Amino acid sequence: MRKLLAGAAMALMAVTGAASAQGYPDRPIMMMVSYGAGGATDFQARIVTMTAGNEDALGMPIAIINKPGAGGRVGWNWFATQAEADGYTLAAYNVPHFIAQSIKGGVQYSADSFEPIANWGADPAVFVVAADSPFNSMADVVAYAKENPGKLTFSGAGLFVGHHIAALQIEKAAGVKMSYIPTKGGGAAAMKAVIAGDVMAGVNNLSDAFRAREAGSIKILGVADLERSSFLPDVPTMKEQGLDVDNSSVNYRGIMVPKGTPQAVIDKLAEKVPEMFRNKRVQSKMKAGGSPILVMNRDEVKAMWAARQKTLEKLLAGL
Amino acid sequence: MEFIGYFGAVFEPAAFGLLLVGTIGGLILGATPGLSPTMAVALLIPFTFQLAPAHGLILLGAAYTSTVAGGAVSAILLKIPGAPANIATTLDGHEMAKQGRGAEALQLSFLASAVGGVFGVLLLIFLTPVLARWALAFGPSHLFWLAILGVTVIGSLDSRSVVKGLLSGCIGLWLATIGFDDIMGAQRFIFHPALGGGINIIAALIGLFAIPQVLNMFAKGRQPLGGEVIKVQPHSLGASMRELFRRPRALSIGTMTGSIIGLIPGVGGQIAGLVAYDQARKFSSERDKFGTGHSEGVIAAESANNAMVGPSLVPLLTLSIPGSPTAAVLLGGLLIHGIFPGPDLFNNYPDVAWTFINSMLIGQILMCIFGLYIAGLAARVAQVPQSVMAAVVLGLAVFGSYSVQSSMGDVYVMAALGVMMFFLERFGFSAAPLVLGLILGPIAEANFIQGSMIANATDGLAVYFFSGTLNIVLIATVVLSIVYSAWMEIRTRRFIEKQEAMA
Numbered sequence: 001m002r003k004l005l006a007g008a009a010m011a012l013m014a015v016t017g018a019a020s021a022q023g024y025p026d027r028p029i030m031m032m033v034s035y036g037a038g039g040a041t042d043f044q045a046r047i048v049t050m051t052a053g054n055e056d057a058l059g060m061p062i063a064i065i066n067k068p069g070a071g072g073r074v075g076w077n078w079f080a081t082q083a084e085a086d087g088y089t090l091a092a093y094n095v096p097h098f099i100a101q102s103i104k105g106g107v108q109y110s111a112d113s114f115e116p117i118a119n120w121g122a123d124p125a126v127f128v129v130a131a132d133s134p135f136n137s138m139a140d141v142v143a144y145a146k147e148n149p150g151k152l153t154f155s156g157a158g159l160f161v162g163h164h165i166a167a168l169q170i171e172k173a174a175g176v177k178m179s180y181i182p183t184k185g186g187g188a189a190a191m192k193a194v195i196a197g198d199v200m201a202g203v204n205n206l207s208d209a210f211r212a213r214e215a216g217s218i219k220i221l222g223v224a225d226l227e228r229s230s231f232l233p234d235v236p237t238m239k240e241q242g243l244d245v246d247n248s249s250v251n252y253r254g255i256m257v258p259k260g261t262p263q264a265v266i267d268k269l270a271e272k273v274p275e276m277f278r279n280k281r282v283q284s285k286m287k288a289g290g291s292p293i294l295v296m297n298r299d300e301v302k303a304m305w306a307a308r309q310k311t312l313e314k315l316l317a318g319l
Numbered sequence: 320m321e322f323i324g325y326f327g328a329v330f331e332p333a334a335f336g337l338l339l340v341g342t343i344g345g346l347i348l349g350a351t352p353g354l355s356p357t358m359a360v361a362l363l364i365p366f367t368f369q370l371a372p373a374h375g376l377i378l379l380g381a382a383y384t385s386t387v388a389g390g391a392v393s394a395i396l397l398k399i400p401g402a403p404a405n406i407a408t409t410l411d412g413h414e415m416a417k418q419g420r421g422a423e424a425l426q427l428s429f430l431a432s433a434v435g436g437v438f439g440v441l442l443l444i445f446l447t448p449v450l451a452r453w454a455l456a457f458g459p460s461h462l463f464w465l466a467i468l469g470v471t472v473i474g475s476l477d478s479r480s481v482v483k484g485l486l487s488g489c490i491g492l493w494l495a496t497i498g499f500d501d502i503m504g505a506q507r508f509i510f511h512p513a514l515g516g517g518i519n520i521i522a523a524l525i526g527l528f529a530i531p532q533v534l535n536m537f538a539k540g541r542q543p544l545g546g547e548v549i550k551v552q553p554h555s556l557g558a559s560m561r562e563l564f565r566r567p568r569a570l571s572i573g574t575m576t577g578s579i580i581g582l583i584p585g586v587g588g589q590i591a592g593l594v595a596y597d598q599a600r601k602f603s604s605e606r607d608k609f610g611t612g613h614s615e616g617v618i619a620a621e622s623a624n625n626a627m628v629g630p631s632l633v634p635l636l637t638l639s640i641p642g643s644p645t646a647a648v649l650l651g652g653l654l655i656h657g658i659f660p661g662p663d664l665f666n667n668y669p670d671v672a673w674t675f676i677n678s679m680l681i682g683q684i685l686m687c688i689f690g691l692y693i694a695g696l697a698a699r700v701a702q703v704p705q706s707v708m709a710a711v712v713l714g715l716a717v718f719g720s721y722s723v724q725s726s727m728g729d730v731y732v733m734a735a736l737g738v739m740m741f742f743l744e745r746f747g748f749s750a751a752p753l754v755l756g757l758i759l760g761p762i763a764e765a766n767f768i769q770g771s772m773i774a775n776a777t778d779g780l781a782v783y784f785f786s787g788t789l790n791i792v793l794i795a796t797v798v799l800s801i802v803y804s805a806w807m808e809i810r811t812r813r814f815i816e817k818q819e820a821m822a
Contacts, residue, residue: 037361038647043654050368065725066361069516070499077515078726106506153776159504179776184501184765185585188647192584192640196455199773215639215661288657 024087024265025060031090031255032083034075036068039186040123040205040291041253045092047285048120048277057276058269062090071158072097073107080109085258087265090117095252099308100160103316111305112259115266118273119254119296119304121286124225124247125166126209126235127154128194128218129201138170138222138241141201145176152178155190155202160316163190163203166224166249168315170203173243194218205251206231207290224249231292248311252294254301270298321665322444325673329681334377337370338678341381342685346693348382349389352525352712353719355402356386357644364652372656372668376675379652381682383645387624388432388686392693395424395617396700397712399529403520404624406754407592409528410476411609411616418612421551421697426559427614428621429690434563435574435622436683439629442578443636444676448662450630451637454582459770460784462586464793466763469590471800472597473752473759480747481808487748491756494518494736495764502768513728520589522720522729523736523757527750529716530737536709551697562614569599569615573622581627584634584642589758593751595623601803629679636660636672 031049035041042064049062067075075091076098083089093114102110129135135144145152156163159182167180183189187205194202195217203224204212210231212218222238223229225247238245255273257266276282277295286293296304328334341363348359359382367375390401395412408428415424442450457465473488474481497508498517509515563570576595580586599619600609609616632649634642639661641647653660656671664672703711720733740750774783784790 036644036647037357037364038641038644038649038651043651046365046651047655050365067724067726069519069724071501073499074516074724074726077512104504151776153773158501179772181769181772182502183769184761188641189585192455192634192638192642193458195638195640196458198458211639211659211661214659215637215663217638217661285655289654290659 024268025058027088028060029058029062029088029090031062031064031092032075032079033064033066033092034068034072034079034094035066035186037066039068040207041092041094042066043289044121044253044286044291047289047291048282050285051276051279051282054276054279057279058272071101071161073101076101077108079258080113083258085260085262087257087261087269090255090257090269093252093254093256094162095254095305096165096248096308096312097161097251099305100165100312100316103309103312104160111309114256115259115261116298116301116305117255117257117266117269118277118298119252119294119301120277121253121291122225122294123162123251123253123292124206124223124229125162125203125249125251126206126220126224126232127166127170127201127222127238128191128204128209128212128220130194130197131217131219133200133219135201135221136219138174138238138243141221142174142176142243145174145178149177150179152201153181153199154178155181155183155193155199156204157187157190158182158184162205162249162251163187165312165315166203166245169224169245169249170238170243172315173238173245191218206292210290229292231290246311248308248315252296252301252304254296266298321669322673322677325670326677326681328373328670328674329377329677334374334674334678337374337378338381338682338685341378342385342682343689345382345385346389346392346686346689349386349401350392350693351719352393352397352399352401352529352715353521353722354386355521355723356383356404357648358723359383359386360645360648360652364648364655367652368655372653372658373671373674375652375656376649376671377678379649380675380679381685383649384436384625384628384679384682385686385689387628388429388436388621388690390624391428391432391621392425392697395428396421396697397529398532399712399716400524403524403589403754403758404592404627405620406524406751407596407620407623408617410596410620410751411611411613412620414610414612415614415617416551419550419552420554420612422694423552423554423559423562423614424617425694425697426554426556426691427563427617429687429694430559430563431570431573431618431622432625432690433683433687434570435577435624435626436628436686437680438574439578439581439626440676440680440683441629443629443632444680447633447637450582450633454584454630454634454642455638456789457583457586459766459773460787461789461793462583463763463766463770463784464790464797465583465586466759466766468793468797468800469594469755469759470763471797471804472593473755475600475804476593476597476749476752476755483746483748484752487743487750487753488756491753491758492760493756494523494753495757495760502765511728511731513726513731516724518732518736518757519720519723519729520754520757521723522733524754525716525720526733526735526737527740527754529712530734531741531744531750533709533713533716534738534741536705536712539705551700553695556691563618566615566618568602569619570622572599572602573619574626576619577623577626578630580623581630582633582642584640586762590755591627592620592624593755595619601800606807625683636664637662 053061390405394405394408398413580591635646
């Protein structure tokens with residue numbers, strides 16, 4: 001039904017053309033998620049937009065449409081080149097994914113193609129091993145990797161995504177060589193490889209790792225963020241364990257619009273959307289689902305994008 | 320036996336109402352080309368926001384169960400599989416429909432679905448802890464060999480000539496390489512922006528099966544006596560039941576294969592039907608009748624794809640790992656209510672977990688009842704004039720391929736592949752091996768590359784791919800499958816030669 005609605009909304013949009021910012025929004029809004037239904041981004045996008053129709057939010061519902069493929073590139077390519085810049089087409093962003101992809105090339109977008117609106121969540125990458133693994137800390141992992149260069153296999157979801165960035169940073173910080181095994185099928189497949197013992201370790205999302213640890217199938221050795229997570233107060237950060245890894249790999253999720261969207265529309269969205277994320281019902285649903293929340297306004301996101309662009313350019317330059 | 324205590328919850332008015340809605344809605348969505356089980360479940364997720372956790376899951380479980388079975392309707396009557404799980408059903412099911420036995424084929428498919436489905440859910444209820452260990456046993460090397468086992472089926476599937484079968488399989492394998500490769504980070508054959516994400520399997524499925532059908536219908540024009548006019552003769556339910564139980568071999572092979580393959584994360588139900596179909600043919604005493612409208616083909620394929628439903632949830636419910644796209648969507652349905660699946664699920668939320676599983680059990684039976692009712696209506700579908708039918712199917716094809724990821728690119732891919740298939744069919748190629756190549760290609764490739772990356776870091780390729788009991792068993796099955804096919808080929812040829820000599 002949502003897809004039908006979204007389709008109808010799109011058709012309508014083509015007919016009416018660009019809307020004036022006054023009275024915006026006067027019809028339902030569409031939001032593109034560049035990952036499949038059921039993924040963490042899709043799941044969270046549906047929760048944070050569920051109160052969009054309330055009077056104190058946008059007053060119009062937001063319909064999610066999925067354009068998955070090629071690690072998000074298909075959706076963001078579409079958004080950068082074909083989406084109408086009238087404020088009725090929003091998209092979810094995943095940093096560092098889209099910035100890293102644009103640095104590596106082969107896509108039709110860069111950080112300049114989009115205007116950030118607000119950030120809703122931050123899911124750090126964590127280093128995980130199976131519950132019966134001999135490794136109990138990052139020091140154990142680094143010691144093993146030093147003795148057996150290239151022999152330590154660890155999984156993650158694809159290339160140039162948060163997991164891969166964290167993997168590169170860990171290797172660089174520890175000065176060791178390990179074998180990163182990218183999986184097809186996202187974080188779930190990478191987690192399965194760790195639990196089943198196909199690989200010796202893995203990098204995964206904090207939210208998924210938290211669930212897997214509750215299920216008793218893995219140990220979490222370190223968080224690739226500046227501070228410990230409130231979900232995992234007992235797990236030290238990489239920095240605490242002597243590895244110089246910052247928050248570059250943290251998977252930030254939020255809402256953006258295409259470049260060229262009227263400034264008045266951007267201002268209105270930038271004012272209302274963070275409030276929508278702070279809604280009590282949204283917050284409780286996010287917490288229940290084990291999804292870490294981090295609301296940031298437009299200026300904060302702008303600064304975060306710029307910082308990410310710089311660190312990633314440096315990190316990926318050698319690849 | 321704890322689960323029996325929770326049956327009451329399924330029959331509460333609200334819960335049972337949702338079960339009915341989910342089942343009937345699922346059958347209709349499943350019968351619509353392009354609306355795969357994953358999408359049907361994803362479409363329903365927003366509605367579960369407002370429902371109690373157990374009720375939401377009942378709705379999702381019922382929809383999952385019945386969309387898988389509902390796909391058989393379009394597979395049999397129109398030769399358009401609703402989802403990859405129903406490809407094998409077209410092979411004999413549509414032939415039966417052409418012979419006027421559409422009602423019989425539908426009845427058999429729903430009865431077989433119910434038997435397979437109930438067995439699968441019972442496995443989920445009784446053997447979950449054991450099965451969870453099994454599901455994890457399949458690493459990259461094993462999945463690679465499993466995909467190769469699937470490839471051995473390609474040559475003999477729905478094609479009079481082995482060479483043409485292999486050739487269409489190769490086209491499928493090539494099509495599968497198009498797009499952005501997640502593992503090596505390479506862009507392959509992206510000669511149009513619509514191909515950036517690779518060929519979507521649902522869009523390809525619709526194009527390859529539906530478009531040649533539509534073109535054939537148009538090509539025949541308004542001639543009342545055109546080649547393929549489907550008549551549906553009424554068929555008694557009792558006779559179908561007797562037929563089903565006269566074929567215990569096809570039924571048990573289908574059910575077992577579906578249960579085992581459904582369990583393996585990442586492979587899922589896409590190939591369960593096809594592998595079961597092939598195995599049932601190899602073990603059947605009436606091998607030659609397969610592909611000509613033989614009831615065993617429909618029984619094996621449909622019992623397999625519903626048997627897979629229960630086991631496919633094992634990795635999700637015990638290890639919190641969604642083993643299939645549909646399971647991933649169901650995970651979202653659980654998380655939204657703050658329920659974390661895992662070994663403690665049945666201790667922490669027994670009312671939710673058992674009510675969900677019980678509703679799937681009841682759902683299988685309801686699905687069968689409503690399905691049989693639909694089978695009775697099948698005759699109406701056949702009364703629709705061909706020209707109208709062609710337009711309706713074309714409309715559904717465009718709608719279905721667009722709705723997968725709201726992308727016009729998928730519609731172009733669907734149309735291009737469909738027109739290509741129309742001409743290929745003229746030369747004796749068929750769609751099923753091509754689709755099988757398209758499905759198996761990525762599984763074989765990704766697992767081979769992952770396996771070899773792991774192998775190079777550890778023991779080396781030979782050790783990694785050729786040692787371990789499971790690897791050896793799978794390799795032996797692959798070899799046996801090839802030898803057996805070759806031997807059968809030679810034997811038939813000798814038999815024909817002998818007959819020719821005698822004549």
